[in-house]
Amino acid sequence: MRVVMFGYQTWGHRTLQALLDSGHGVALVVTHPRSEHAYERIWSDSVAGLADKHGVPVLLRNRPDDAELLRAVREAEPDIIVANNWRTWLPPEIFDLPRHGTLNIHDSLLPAYAGFSPLIWALINGEKEVGVTAHRMNAELDMGDILLQRRVPVGPADTATDLFHRTVDLIGPLVADSLDLVSSGRAVWTPQDTARSSFFHKRSPEDSRIDWTWPADALERFVRAQSDPYPNAFTHHRGRRLRIVSARVSRGRYGGTPGRIFIREGDGVVVVAGAEARSGRLPGLVVRRVRTEDGLELAAPEYFRTMGGYLTGRP
Incomplete structure (x- = not known):
């Protein structure tokens, strides 16, 4: 033919x-x-x-x-x-x-x-x-x-x-x-x-923005779905964009407000996740590696030197 x-x-x-x-x-x-x-x-x-x-x-x-x-x-x-x-x-x-x-x-x-x-x-x-x-x-x-x-x-x-x-x-x-x-x-x-x-639809930068009201298992897939060389999933910390390179679902259950930088667990830092996180019955997302806007990649415990504060969708 x-x-x-x-x-x-x-x-x-x-x-x-x-x-x-x-x-x-x-x-x-x-x-x-x-x-x-x-x-x-x-x-x-x-x-x-x-x-x-x-x-x-x-x-x-x-x-x-x-x-x-x-x-x-x-x-x-x-x-x-x-x-x-x-x-x-x-x-x-x-x-x-x-x-x-x-x-x-x-x-x-x-x-x-x-x-x-x-x-x-x-x-x-x-x-x-x-x-x-x-x-x-x-x-x-x-x-x-x-x-x-x-x-x-x-x-x-x-x-x-x-x-x-x-x-x-x-x-x-x-x-x-x-x-x-x-x-x-x-x-x-x-x-x-x-x-x-x-x-x-076609993807745009908005589609990579993390919504911390999603449950941790969905967020973990969200991070894996935007692996290098794709544009990574991102959030904001202290007004600056922060890319989440690697993450997993926490072993423990953590209560509070979605987006709260809470506690270290294993090789990462737990961020509270899920619309019903206030119940204390949901796992969080363990952020393992991050990348700053200037391209510096760090293990999450190196980047988050102290706990507390929030990761947010907007600056």
Whole structure:
């Protein structure tokens, strides 16, 4: 089959490599220009660079809404379009153009976690497994019929970084298997159960702000979901932003006001957590390592020399 690919960052890079290895012909690649967005500076393997290396024509676009791009896609005469991490909506003049339509690769187990940053949101929410889905693109974002899925378990200490590496390794085999099914006429497309669907927005700095009324187990996942090189979960101490690099749920139960810097426990410092913390029946969050705004990383007992005071959402 002749393939046109739309994609960006490492997800798109892995997809293009799988297409190049598949034996199918890659006629055109469309990718975004490099971005300074915090979540787009990481996992930023260049799709354009890989295409150039293999002599595949490349177009750079922020949005796929110009006549030149549509003409180039038509002239490539694709049998199928494959997309992964294309950051804007594709119009039907493009996604319905090939005879096999457009195969989108999405890094969640659809219908749950459609949209953006699914691994981070899934880890925050305590999901037991994550994965990657190949589905047919339609006019509703990430809602088309499913062809294949691959999944991996989420361990109790996994970070978003761990889950990225585990799921990005699924992309190559998923793309290869999907193209084999489509080209051989053996593809079976399963409609998504819309009653189970959920859609998540792009992340911004506000989404990393710690809310100390959350229970400690949710906060511990919140910290793991924003592991390096992602922007870390943050709070404020004495008017200055403080990033929480590592944390765990306390062994003891601690009562009081959420956000109170309370007591040392083991290798960290307990911060009171949970909307019902006044009951004294809830664990706190043991902050283990922090990072200041100037980039200095410290063990929490080194940073919090004395107990007392509060961590707050705002300065």
